[in-house]
Every structure is written in C-alpha cells, then in structure tokens.
Amino acid sequence: MHSSFSLPLFPLSAHVLPGGRLSLRIFEPRYVRLIKEACKDDRGFGICMLNSQGDKSKNEHIYPIGTYVQIIDFNVLRDGMLGITVEGKQCFSITSATTDDDGLRIGECQWLDIWQDQPKSHDISFIGNKLKEIFDKYPEQSLLYETLQFNDLNWVIYRWLELLPVNAEQKQQFLRQKDSVKTLDFLTQLVE
Numbered sequence: 001m002h003s004s005f006s007l008p009l010f011p012l013s014a015h016v017l018p019g020g021r022l023s024l025r026i027f028e029p030r031y032v033r034l035i036k037e038a039c040k041d042d043r044g045f046g047i048c049m050l051n052s053q054g055d056k057s058k059n060e061h062i063y064p065i066g067t068y069v070q071i072i073d074f075n076v077l078r079d080g081m082l083g084i085t086v087e088g089k090q091c092f093s094i095t096s097a098t099t100d101d102d103g104l105r106i107g108e109c110q111w112l113d114i115w116q117d118q119p120k121s122h123d124i125s126f127i128g129n130k131l132k133e134i135f136d137k138y139p140e141q142s143l144l145y146e147t148l149q150f151n152d153l154n155w156v157i158y159r160w161l162e163l164l165p166v167n168a169e170q171k172q173q174f175l176r177q178k179d180s181v182k183t184l185d186f187l188t189q190l191v192e
Contacts, residue, residue, distance in 0.1 A: 004095060007046040008034045009105040011062045015171065016047050016069060016088045017158035018114070021144040026082040030104040035071070035084060044070040046092060046107060049168035059097040059105055063168055065112065065175045067091055085144060088158075090114065091175060115154050115178050122184055128156050130191050134163065153180055160187050 010031060016022040026035050038045050046066040054060035069086035077083040091114075094107040128150040135142045142148060149155040157180055161171050164187075174183045 004108050004110050007066075007068065007092065007107050007109050008037070009046045009048050009062060009066065009094070009097065009107045010034065011048045011050050011105070013050055015049055015162045015168070016067050016086065017162055017175075018067060018088045018090055019149070019155050019158055020067075020088040020162050021072070021085055022047070022069075022088075023083065023085050023144065025077060026084060028103075030100070030102040032082065033102065034104055035074070035082060038071060039074070044068050044086075044089065046094075046109065047086070047088070048094070048107075049171065051168065059099065062094065062097065062105065062107075063172045064094045065091055065172050066094060066107070066109075112175075113178065115157075115180055122153065122181065124151070124153050124156055124184065127160065127184070127187050127191055131156055131159055153184070157183050157187065160191075164190065166190075 012024075014022060026032055034045055045068075047069050048066035049063040051061050051063050054062065067088040068090050069088050071084050072087045073085040075083050091112040092107075092109040093112055094109050097105050097107045099105055132148070132150050135148060161174060161183070164171075174186070177183070
C-alpha cells in the first residue's frame with residue numbers, strides 16, 4: 001500500500017502528464033502563494049483536471065488523477081505577472097481534499113504506478129510522426145522541450161492525451177487503466 005502525502009493542488013483546463021511541459025501565468029493570490037512556497041521548499045505541486053459537473057464546495061470539481069509537477073523555469077512577464085514552466089513527473093490519485101482560507105486546495109494523495117513499458121512489437125511510428133507534425137506546426141510547443149521523444153511509447157501517448165480535445169473524463173479513464181496498448185489503439189483510430 002502506498003503511503004499518502006499532502007500536495008497543494010492547481011486545477012486547470014489545460015492538461016500535463018509525466019514528461020510533459022506547460023507554461024503558466026500565475027496571478028491569483030492563492031497560486032502565487034503556492035508557487036512561492038514550492039520555490040522556497042524546492043518541491044512541486046499537483047496539477048489536476050477540472051470536472052465542470054463537480055461541486056466546488058465539496059472539491060468535486062477536480063478529477064481524482066493528477067500530475068505532480070516541478071517548476072523548471074520562471075520569469076516575470078511583461079504584464080507583471082509571474083510566468084512559470086512546469087514539468088510533469090508522476091501521476092497521483094487524490095483520496096480527499098481540503099480548502100485553505102485563501103481558497104487553495106490541499107489534496108491527500110497517493111502515488112500511482114508508472115505505466116509499464118509494453119512489448120516493443122507496437123508500431124508507434126504512425127502516431128509518433130503525426131505528433132511530430134503538430135510539434136513542427138506549433139514551434140512554441142517544441143521550444144518547451146530539450147529533447148523530443150517521438151520513439152518513446154509512453155512519451156508519445158502522454159503528449160497526445162495532453163493535446164487531444166477529448167473530455168477529461170475519458171483521459172482519466174485511460175490514466176486509470178494504464179494500458180498503453182488500448183490507449184494506442186484509441187489514439188491511432190482518432191488520428192487517422
């Protein structure tokens with residue numbers, strides 16, 4: 001049994017998964033506090049997917065599977081806001097959440113196992129190449145990364161799950177199953 005730990009949560013409509021990078025503009029006081037504390041203690045925080053049907057007062061507006069991220073870069077933007085870039089490290093599951101006075105959510109969480117590498121027999125060149133086309137078309141996406149891993153099955157799957165306009169409920173389902181073969185099949189059909 002995994003032991004649980006507390007994590008400040010940042011619910012977002014954009015998605016980031018392990019190995020993924022995301023640029024954020026921070027302006028709400030609760031999130032400015034979250035970033036300051038994360039930098040001071042050299043620790044990360046959790047980014048969660050929003051559930052528009054969930055009750056905010058009960059913290060049900062956050063889906064249970066989130067991604068632990070670490071800040072890899074930050075700067076002050078032209079408008080005076082704080083800009084940060086985060087990198088996804090590992091998925092976790094929220095067992096319960098509380099709300100601080102300033103509205104920051106704190107989750108009691110447990111780590112989720114990393115997706116196991118599947119047999120190499122799966123040809124990812126098709127969805128890998130399609131992903132490369134997107135990265136070529138939107139260079140600002142590529143610029144976030146030092147290395148692009150279009151031959152790494154999990155990296156490719158996670159990037160597609162971040163980018164695809166399928167609802168968060170469906171993404172959560174794939175993350176729960178941790179089955180890269182099923183996910184690969186779904187992505188291939190969708191992208192074709």
